[in-house]
Amino acid sequence: MKVKIAVAGGVTGGHLYPALSVLEFLSEKVDTEVLYFTVKGKLEEKVLSESKYRTYSLNVQGLIRPIYSFKNIPRVLKIFNNKKRVLKKLKEFNPDIVFVTGGYVSYPVGLSAYKLNIPLYIHEQNVIPGLSNLKLSKFAEKIFVSFESSIDYFPEDVKEKIIVSGNPVRIKTKGELKFETPTILIVGGSGGSEFLNELACKLANKMKNYNFILSSGGKKVKCKEKNLKVFPYIDNMYDYYRSISCAITRGGATTIYELLYFEVPSIVIPWEGSTESHQIENAKQIVKSKLGYMIKEKEVNLNDLVSKIEILVQRERKILNKKNPAKIIVEEILKEVKK
Template sequence: MKIVVSGGGTGGHIYPALALIRMIKMKHPDTSFLYIGTEKGLESKLVVREDIPFKSIDITGFRRSVSFENVKTIMRFLKGVNECKKMLKEFQPDVVIGTGGYVCGPVVYAAAKMNIPTIVHEQNSVPGLTNKFLSKYVNKVAICFEEAKAYFPEQKTVLTGNPRASEVIEASGVGVLEKYGFRTGRKTVLIFGGSRGARPINDAVTGALKDLASRQYQVLYVTGEVHYEQVSNMLNTIEKPENVAVEPFIHNMPDVLAACDLVVARAGATTLAELTALGIPSILIPSPYVTNNHQEKNARSLTDREAAVLLLEKDLTSGLLMKELDAILMNDLRLSKMKEESARLGIRDAADRLYAVMAELTKKGGHSS
């Protein structure tokens, strides 16, 4: 099978695409891929690093306010469609999948107009503008949250989950905690605010360090590289608790997750896919700075099923964070119940599900809408 993949802008769109490619390559090594993105986006670095054939187009997203820039965006879109048609004609894909971000617009639209089977993959519970637009033209819309069904044509929508989940289930937490000076057999919580960190989460954690020192559980606290120096300087003025390890960034995140009993994090779609795939309970602090407040809606899909606890950033304090940590980690029955509910929500075979959708479309051949 020959597959064109497109996704860009943020890691939330790119990492699921890369996970899908890796999983398909592992199980179907004769598959060929072409990734279409933008040179300015993060995908140009991440995709090339994976040794995946990469081509780029020049495209920007629509501004939500009235702006002359939107006229330029329309012109770039039309030009991008023409460029994509040439790329698709040359590569001759069996199927095209977009994983989100404005770069998918011209790529998937061009494929649909050429009667090439098409899929969009929506990671969040509330879809972005591009995927809502493309849903009118594609054969299938793959979703990760049941709540997303309401935004798409029912007959096209299929629940597949996030391919990132298919990768993390291979992770092993054996021997990971010892690298941070921790003891095995002791409950462990991981706290992080994304790759860049989050100041409100950092403030809550640093304010709670004295209380954490008296707890039986241990804390792996990831500041984000931007905030690490500031936090380190603060730690130099106090006695850092022996049960707390502080890191700027975690490179082997799946293995670390697999070793933890509880996670405190934002509510990005990829993070939630990883947590539920591994059956890990969480305290979720959604970023309030995202489109359509989708992180809070993502989080509620877990909290409504008691797999997680929701803390809004505006309410976050050191005291409230400690209260919730204690309420979960010092109550074995509740911790066990949350683990069960988290695992119940996990879709561990997401990559296989997506590949099955692709295979079915290629059997039918051509565009159906």
């Protein structure tokens, strides 16, 4: 059996990695031919250049909020211009299924799938669904969500198509890591966070008996502390999640799901500039599952943070063997293709 699948979802790691996790699982099961719609110059073009998947680059931009801003006119025009290119490419490729994971690139791809009568599956990472996925939900055959509470945000007439699958986790390892000293990972999402970079410096300076690892997103780090190791990006997050004592992160949905999946004791400081403050809703999942704390940026206090870290690092870490949500989505894809 061979599956031809067209995929879109990127610009940030939060949209890209769940899609890649599904493709990895699918390729393990069956012979797979992939066409990935990418956004010019964005993260997915770099990551996918090292993969065996075929790509098709689009020159589109996301919409500025509020939506009815005149600045959006050229952006909407770009989306419309690209729609014709997508439709043509998709028709040529003629996939069995189209799978999108949100972000503005998903919209023209999902809409074209619907026009061409190709089954459309969508995955939403965030508790509050993104605009593209929400608009595409009525055209989709199946809608996968990471969290049960997302269901409330979808229109009534699409709810029967929703499956609470969880968020596909990417398992990429370079080998087991072992830390002698309690180690705290600080990561501000796929693009990094200047706020967390600064906080990492303050914490490393105040907590000399702990090791800190920071994924800076290539953004400036203004200190050189002995107990702070800085990487512009970490490729093998899987290895770190399994071996650290605790994490301090932003509230990106994919990061949040990974923390839940690997049961990492965590402190989440959501980025409040996110659309509709959706990172706050994501972060609440950590509190709900009693895995750690959510602190609003304005309420961050160094002494309070130190005591929270001291509590979290006491928790015992377990190595767990859970079902990857990617498997649930792959099973549904295979059922659809076999129809």
